[in-house]
Structure formats: structure tokens, C-alpha cells
Amino acid sequence: MPNSKAKVLDRYSAKVYKNRKEHILEIDECTEEQQIAANSRSIPGIMTNRGCCYAGCKGVVLGPLKDVLLITHGPIGCGFYSWGTRRNKAKTEDGRNFIQYCFSTDMQEPDVVFGGEKKLRQAIQEAYEIFKPSCIMICSTCPVGLIGDDIHAVAAETEKKYGIRCVAYSCEGYKGVSQSGGHHIANNGVMRRVIGTGDKPPKTKFSVNLLGEYNIGGDGWETERLLKRIGYEVVSVMTGDGSVETLQNAHLANLNLVQCHRSINYIAEMMKTRYGIDWVKVNFIGIDATISTLREIALYFGDDEITARTESVIADELEQISAERAYYREKLKGKTAALFVGGSRSHHYQYLLADFGVKTVLAGHEFGHRDDYEGRKVIPNIKEDADNKNIEHIEVERDENHYKSFHTPERYAELRQSIQLEEYHGLIPDMQAGSVVVDDLNHYETEAFLEELKPDIFLSGIKDKYVLQKAGVLSRQLHSYDYSGPYSGFKGAINFARDITMGIYTPVWSLVTPPWKNKPVLEGALVQGGEDA
């Protein structure tokens, strides 16, 4: 739909127009030359879908760690909203699963006036007495940073006093421009204080970490099942169904698989520098995507048995889904979709939609950076602004005791020809001409693009879902999968296709308009007249 961008931007005042036009790209042949504005401030007053730094740090990255007693230091809301609401599933053998719980200092006015450190200390003491956790993490909320509570000092004291691990994260909501800053802060803390502190070596050479997989709807479990079937050893998952117990040994694995680039690429990069572990961008969302990913991992390890096993697992998994795959493709082909999710899914799900013949007409990230759109090659050219500078960037050094290179420099160079090692090419190169990319899509633009592009399916979050469905378009939540899943791997692809199909074909769509809107009900009544007329 040409010129949809211009039409959508039309309602904006000059100031807003100037800002938003940089965030919207119409894909055409010369898109490669175009930049997109991303990871910059949302405009006050605009109904952005973005959340805050705390949501990225506690909600996304740290929340899933099941053996961590995580205390939200602040008034009750932040802890409450992030309690059991993200579907990062976790199970434990011994029942010591902290993610069913919400811990907060529930700060009151006197704590804000006189400082909250005392209450935090007391809360930690109570938490220790009741639960005897091996690790406590502290996440701060807006007022904590403003009143200057030193949560890092409290964490240090806690370690000394109780002999346990305690890590504090200054992830006040106002930091950065979205959840993204919180991911980075969480990555820094995990890198500094968790990864590299264990000494349990993997049992095999084919050891991997799965990064940026939060096990929403059990995605991580399905991915792990595939990896284990082939013969890989999953040392740790960051962070879905993850634990400090496994993360501390992550540095002993041989390869990092990065699923969600946005939220975890910092750890992947730092582990490369410090431990020499290569990382490869994977995608387990989509049938063809999963196949390429599995083949790339096999190529990396270059082992005949693994390679053969990879092919036999792919063949077997494909065989298991072949009938359903064909059925759903028949149901879905030719449909169009719009995708607006966090920082990587808007890219990943295009592959899955394509598996079933669904074309993506619009895609955008809520909190992506330019590299998520244009590829990591643009990183050196990204201009830092004041908001980005407020998010700490840490430099790590080579750990001589643990640094290792899995491949010789020659083999590494050779591999880079065929695998995207330490590389991510971003969303834009995969989008077709005529489609639209929108960064930080907002409420108004969602409505306006709906009008312009008329997609059959709009995959977004809960804030959009009911707006879209009220407008007559199927919407499924890609943050929570509408309580379904897993969507990863081969079987997950079928779950996804089934869910989309039931959404498109549910009979109630055909009943939206009452029959009397098209057909008069009072036939003949006027002619007849009489006392009841």
C-alpha cells in the first residue's frame, strides 16, 4: 500500500511529525540506504506500548530465575504487576521455586521521606529467616533512585552477614527510554556476579547455552528437547526456567545460542570477550528457521555424528507434523499479518508466518535498537544520546584462566563465511517490498495502519489486542501467546498455526452484524395498522 506512511503521519502536529517520520520506513528497493530511528525517547502524551527499565530488568531478564529470591524495593505496584504475569514457566525438582512469589518492600511514605535502606535491610533479614535462599536479588523502582538508597551497599552487607549471594540492580523505571535499558542493566549484573562463578564442567564437547529464551509458554523446553535429541548438552538457559545454579557455569560451555538478540546480546558479547565463547544468532520460531538454525549449530561443531543426528531429527520432526502442516497451510496461505512485539519476535515470527503462506505487511519493535532493524553492522555508527548514556556499559577483560577458542582462527574465519557468527542481520533485510517497518508503534498508528494495510491478523500485546478485535481484526498476543504455546520448533509451529486458524475461522466473526441491520424486521407492520401499531 504505497503512501500509507504519509497518510498515517498526516494527523500529527509538525513537531510530532518530524519525530515519528524517522521511525517509519516503507520497504522498497533502496531501503538498504535508509536508516530508522530507534531506541530514542517516546514523545510525552503519545500512547506508546513501551514499558520501563524495571520491567526489562526484573520483568524480563531476572524474573524467570527460579532459585532467586527477588525483592522489588519500592512501593507495591511494580512488584505486584510483575508477579506471575509473564508466562516464563519454571519447574523445580525440590519445589524451591521462587517465581510463584512476589517479594516487595512495599515502601510507605515515611520510607520515601526518611530513606528506605532500613526497611530493605529488615526485609532481607525476614526473607532470609523464612526462606534461607542461596541468592537474593534486589531491583529498585523509581523513588529508590530519587531518594538515593544505596541498594548496592545493602547487597554487599547481606553477602557478608548471611554468607549468600546478593546482587542489586539499579533499574529505576525512568532510566533509558524503554525496557531495553533494563535488559542491559540485568545483563551487566548477571555477567559481573553470576556467570563464571561456578566450576561444574559440562559433560560433553557439544555444550551450549541458550540465551534470550524466557520459556514463555514452554518455548525453552521445546527447544531444549530438540537440542537434547540431537545430542547437545544445554548448560544453562538465560533465563527461562533458568537458575543461578546453572548460570554460574555458563562460561564452561562451548557455544552461545542467542534467540532474543535485543535482551541478551550484551552477555553474548561479553562472554566472547572474556571467555572466548562464540555466539550464533539462532531462531527456533518457524519450521524452516528451526531447520537452518539446527544445521548452523551442527556446522559450528563440525562433528559427523551430530550432523547426521541433526538431519535425522529434522526428518523425524518434519514427518511428525507433515499432515498438520499441510492442513494449516491450506487454511492460512494468502493471509496477511502485522507484527508488533518487543525486540526480536517481530522478526522471528515472520519466518513462522511464512511457513504457512502468511505475508507480513507491517512489523516493528517496541524497544528495538537500530541493529535489531538494520543489523549489527550499524552499531559503530549509532549515535549515543543522553538517555542511552545513562545506561551503564561495562567493559570486560579476557579471563586468562577460562579463555578458550573452540576453533582455530583459520577455521573460525572459514566458518564465518557460512554461519552468522557474532552477527545478526536484523529485521529489515527479510521484509518484502511494499511492507512497512514501524518503531515504537503507538495506539493511533496501530489504528491508522490497520485502516491502510488491512491485515488479516495483527499480532501484538494485550494493550492492543482488544482495540484490534473490536475493530474486527484477529489479534493474538505474542508476548503471552494468549496462554497457549509452546510456539518454538516443529511442534510449536503447529500450535501456532492451530491458534491462528481457530482465530480466523471462529464462527462468531460471521455473527457480528445483527441480522436486522441488513433486513427490515417490521415488514408489513405499517400497512396493517390497528391498535398495536
Place this chain on the structure above:
Amino acid sequence: MLDLTPTAIIDREALRINPCKTCQPVGALYAALGVHRCMPHSHGSQGCASYHRTFLSRHFKEPAIASTSSFTEGASVFGGGSNIKTSVKNIFDIYKPDIIAVHTTCLSETIGDDMNAYIQDMDIPEGKYVVHANTPSYVGSHINGYFNMMAGFIRYLSKKSGKPNGKAGIFPGFVNPGDMRELKRMAKAIGASITLFPDASQVMDAPMTGHYSMYPKGGTTIAEIENMGDCERVFALGELTSEEPANALLRKCGVAYTLLPLPIGIVNTDEFLMKLSRWAKNEVPYELEEERGQLIDVILDSHFYLSDRSVAVFGDPDMVLGLTSLVLEMGMIPKYVITGTPGDSFTRKAEELFKRYGRSDCKAKAAADLFELHQWIKNDGVDLLLGSSYGKQIAKAEDIPFVRAGFPILDRYVHPYFPTLGYTGALRFVEKITNALMDRQDEDSADEDLEVVM
């Protein structure tokens, strides 16, 4: 499930575990959604508006609009004046509401943003309004936010012209759209002319038509809020929720108010109807009397499944007090009655209820949490749990029948459409509660004990 919760209770002063409340701004946002063509605005970080919209959408399964001042670190240091100014301009430009209802957050409260001054200083288009309420997240709960936002609307808008409008104001308390519809229905049956404020019906239960409307049909209009200053009386429902806005209207416009419990259960509904019909100078109509009779009939019919069965009730203070009154009328024992919202009067009122029904073995606590409730249950169990979705964890852990009531219910559909209030609301809960207990009896029955007729 909740395997880490020990039976032994250690007194806690600082650590909140599994809260039974949330923060003020989400309540303010919900109140503002009950005003026609209103854009709720969160003056804080983006996360606040995002969490609150998400949360309300999950409860109502409806869009929950709100804009945000999108604070960054810079704004947090230099103040949010320019953010709110830009916000208001953009909101009127793009979303075209008639009124913006700003609520503050812990962030803007901590830095001391003076909303009065900001609003006085800004250019507001002709015929449009901007109002605000201070809703610091570190005081009270979402209930405080709800009533503070109501009071904010009143302070800015309500006027006394000196010409009584012959109407009563009804403040519904923190309830669902289904309850708001029920209140209007009861008032209509009595023949009382009322203004319901706020009114989220036809907003948070709007129909599917194939067309999205940012501002659905419902909501108390600005004119109605202005005109509330000429109401003859206000019926403020929910003694712990509606007194503050009733006082605001009394102070500003001299409108007297009658403070009543939420009309949940027989006695509370009786009281509301009597007070409202006396004011309207009309009899309580047979239509409502018949509903009352049906309710009593059902409770009597099923009383032997209910009598002396123990229940733990948790949630928002007035909702919990109302449900406690209902289960007492049903012959049940409200063994544990808690709210996360602080306030001593909650405990006092709950104890008065226990006493009225001669129940000495019940415990009430305000500013409590679900971890503590779970521990009480571990030490001495109950037959039924009655409260929000978060109770499902305890219900699963302890294998207790569970009936959802109040706020939030994030894991079920349809509930916001139907009332908890009034005789019909009570009838609905009598059915839910008896079904839960009787389903459980069926599940637990040996084959030879399974009854087809019960």
C-alpha cells in the same frame, strides 16, 4: 505449588509477600475510564501506564486507554513540567478527548511536581478540561487512587448553581461495570433520578460491533459531574472507598451524603434500597422485593450445604466486607477476612459483622498479604476461598474449592458483565458458592455415595 511457604509464622515488619493490593495510580486510571470521553494520563515513567493498562485489560478483557508523561532521567531531575505540557498538547491534538484526568505516580510525587501550578500554566483548548489527582503509590492502595481521582474530578468540576437538580449522586465504589449497571437498574426501579459517578458501564464492557471507538458510549459526562454540585444528596457506597469523594463534594458544594456499605448480600442491599427509596419518596417496588424473595428462597433451599462451612475472604476492603456479610447471611463462617489495603476501620467493621452473627472464631486483618493468609490456612484450614485470581495458587496448594470475586480476576472471562451487588449479585454468588462446595462433595464422594439428587 507455593512449596516454600512454611507453616510456622514469623512476624514480618518490612517484607511484603504475595500482596493483596496494588498501587494508587491503577485505581485512578479506572476511575477516569468511568468518565465520558476522558483520557486518563499517568504522570510518571512509561512503565506505570503500561502496567496499569495491561492489568485493567487483563481483568476486563477490554481496551484500557491511558497516555503517559514518559519520564526520562532528565525529567526526573529537572521536573516533569515540560513533559505534562507536551503531553496535554499532544493528547488533545491526536486523541481528541474532552477531558484529560492526570494522576501522579511515586516518581512525580517524590520529586514534588506541583500539578496545580502546571495545570494553571498550560494552554487548554476552549471547551476542554484538564483535572488531576495526587496518587502517590507509597500511600494506601489502588482503592485510595480510585477515590482520590474521584475527588479530583469533583474539586475541579462540580459546581453549585443554587438550583437543586432533583437528583441523587451515587458513588458505586470500586466495582465492575456489571455492578454499575445493576445500581442504575435498581435506582430506575425505585424511580430515583440519579447520577452514577464514575460509570464504567458501556466503557469497560462495550460491545463488539466491528468498529473500535476510543471513547465508547458510556461514562459519567462532564456536565453530570459539574451538575453533581446541585444534587440533593449523595449515596456513597463502600464506606472505605467513597467517603473521601463524598466529603469533597460536601465541602465544595454542600451536598450532604449517606455513607453505606457496598450493597452486597441481603442486609446491605436492603439498607441501600430503603435509604434510596426514602430519599426518592417512593416505595421499594415489587420487582426488587420479588428478587429479594427469590434470593432468600435459594439460600433457605440450599442452607444445609452452606451452614457452618468456613471461608477465607480476601480482596479490596469494601468488597470483602460485603462478601463477608453475604456469607454470614448464608450461615457460613468467614474464618479469615483480609485486605491488603491499610486501615483500622476495616478490622473493626469485620469484627462488628462477626459479632452480629455470633461468630467468635473469625479473624480479620487489614494491610495483610496472601502469604500470611496462606500460613493461617496451613495452620487451620477452610472449606472455601473467596477472592481474586491470585487465590488460585493457595487453592491449588491446599486443595480448597475457590470462587473468584472482586479485583483482579485475570484468569476468567465474562465476570465484569455481571453484578456482585444487589439481590441479583447475591443470587449469582449463592450459586457460585454452593456449586463450588457441591462440586467438591461430588468429586470427593465414593461411588456408592454419589448423589444424583442433592
